[in-house]
Amino acid sequence: MNLPSKVKIVDVGPRDGLQNEKTQVPAAVKIELVHRLQDAGLTEIEVTSFVSPKWVPQMADAAEVMAGITRKPGVRYSVLTPNMKGFEAALLSRPDEIVVFAAASEAFSQRNINCSIAESIERFRPVAEAARANNIYVRGAISCAVGCPYEGEIAPERVAMVARLLKEIGVQHIGVADTIGVGTPVKVERAMEAALQHYGVDDISGHFHDTYGQALGNTLVSLQMGIWQYDTSSAGLGGCPYAKGATGNVATEDVVYMLQGMGIDTGIDLDKLIDAGKFISDYLDRKPNSRAATALLNKRAG
Numbered sequence: 333m334n335l336p337s338k339v340k341i342v343d344v345g346p347r348d349g350l351q352n353e354k355t356q357v358p359a360a361v362k363i364e365l366v367h368r369l370q371d372a373g374l375t376e377i378e379v380t381s382f383v384s385p386k387w388v389p390q391m392a393d394a395a396e397v398m399a400g401i402t403r404k405p406g407v408r409y410s411v412l413t414p415n416m417k418g419f420e421a422a423l424l425s426r427p428d429e430i431v432v433f434a435a436a437s438e439a440f441s442q443r444n445i446n447c448s449i450a451e452s453i454e455r456f457r458p459v460a461e462a463a464r465a466n467n468i469y470v471r472g473a474i475s476c477a478v479g480c481p482y483e484g485e486i487a488p489e490r491v492a493m494v495a496r497l498l499k500e501i502g503v504q505h506i507g508v509a510d511t512i513g514v515g516t517p518v519k520v521e522r523a524m525e526a527a528l529q530h531y532g533v534d535d536i537s538g539h540f541h542d543t544y545g546q547a548l549g550n551t552l553v554s555l556q557m558g559i560w561q562y563d564t565s566s567a568g569l570g571g572c573p574y575a576k577g578a579t580g581n582v583a584t585e586d587v588v589y590m591l592q593g594m595g596i597d598t599g600i601d602l603d604k605l606i607d608a609g610k611f612i613s614d615y616l617d618r619k620p621n622s623r624a625a626t627a628l629l630n631k632r633a634g
C-alpha cells in the first residue's frame with residue numbers, strides 16, 4: 333500500500349458538529365472546545381460560520397466565539413462564509429482561512445444556500461477575491477459529492493464541474509464532501525478522481541459524514557489515492573440542518589486511532605482528544621459518537 337506518512341486533520345466539530353444542535357450552546361462552551369482541541373494537538377480548527385442566523389441560529393454567535401479564542405501559534409482557524417456579507421463580518425474576526433460551500437447537487441444548493449450552483453459561484457467570486465487580497469486562504473467545500481438527500485446518486489462529472497468552477501474563481505483547496513454519508517469506497521474514489529482533474533493531490537481533502545458507517549473505509553480508499561487531509565468532528569458530533577437524517581462527520585478519535593495504528597503521524601494526542609470529545613459530549617448530555625473513544629473510555633474506567 334502506498335500511503336501518506338503524515339495526515340492533516342481539520343476538526344470541524346465546533347462548526348459542522350454543533351451547527352445542528354437545537355438548543356443554543358453557549359459561546360463559552362464552543363470556545364472551551366476549541367481550546368481543548370488545540371491543546372490536544374489539532375493545528376486546524378473550523379470554528380464557526382458567518383451565515384444567516386435565521387437559517388442556522390446555532391452559529392449566530394460566530395463573532396463572539398472567534399473573539400473569545402486564545403490563539404495558539406501554529407494553529408489555523410477557519411470559518412464558513414457563503415457570501416460577501418458573511419465575509420465582511422468574518423474579516424473582523426481575522427480567520428486564517430475561509431470556506432465557501434458549493435454543492436454538486438442543484439437541489440441541495442437551493443435548500444442549503446438558497447441559490448443555484450451557478451449563482452453560488454457568482455456569490456463566491458468576490459469572496460474569494462477579497463479573501464486573497466487580505467491574505468486569507470480560500471477553501472471550498474463540494475457538498476453532496478456522492479449523494480444528495482433530494483436528487484439521490486450524484487455523478488462524478490458533477491464534482492468535476494464544480495471543482496472546475498471553484499478553481500476558476502481562485503479557490504485554493506477543495507473538500508470533497510459526503511454530506512449525508514451514503515458514499516462507499518468505490519464511489520468516493522470516483523468522486524476524488526473527478527476532483528483530481530482540477531486540483532492537485534495536496535489541495536484536496538475528504539469530508540465524510542458517517543451516517544452509514546462508511547467513513548473510515550472512505551478515508552482509507554482516499555489515503556490510498558494519496559489524499560492526506562481530512563475534516564473530522566470530535567466525538568462524531570453533527571449533521572447539516574439542510575440534510576435531514578444525516579449524522580455527524582466521522583469522529584476525529586476514530587480517524588486518529590486508525591491512523592496511529594497504521595503508523596501515520598497526525599501530531600494529535602489521542603488521550604487529550606478523547607477528553608475534548610468527552611467534554612462536549614458531557615455538556616450535550618450524551619455519549620461520544622466514536623467507537624474508539626467509547627472503547628478507550630471504558631478501558632480507563634475498568
Ligand code: HMG
Pocket residue numbers: 348351381382383384385387388412414415417418419433444445446473474475476509510511512539541571572573574
Ligand atoms: P438568503 O435568504 O437567500 O439571503 O440566504 P439574502 O441575501 O436574500 O438575505 C436575507 C437575509 O439574510 C437578510 O437579512 C441578510 O442581511 C441576511 P434581513 O434583511 O432579512 O434581516 N444575510 C446574512 N446574515 C448573516 N450572515 C450572512 C448573511 N447573508 C445574508 N452571511 C444565505 C442565503 C446563504 C445567507 C443562507 O441561505 C444561509 O445562511 N445559508 C447557510 C446554510 C448553512 O450554514 N448550512 C450549513 C453549512 S454547509 C454544510 O454543513 C456542508 C459542509 O459541512 C460540507 C458537507 O458536509 O457537505 C460544509
Ligand code: MG
Pocket residue numbers: 348509511539541572581
Ligand atoms: Mg459537513
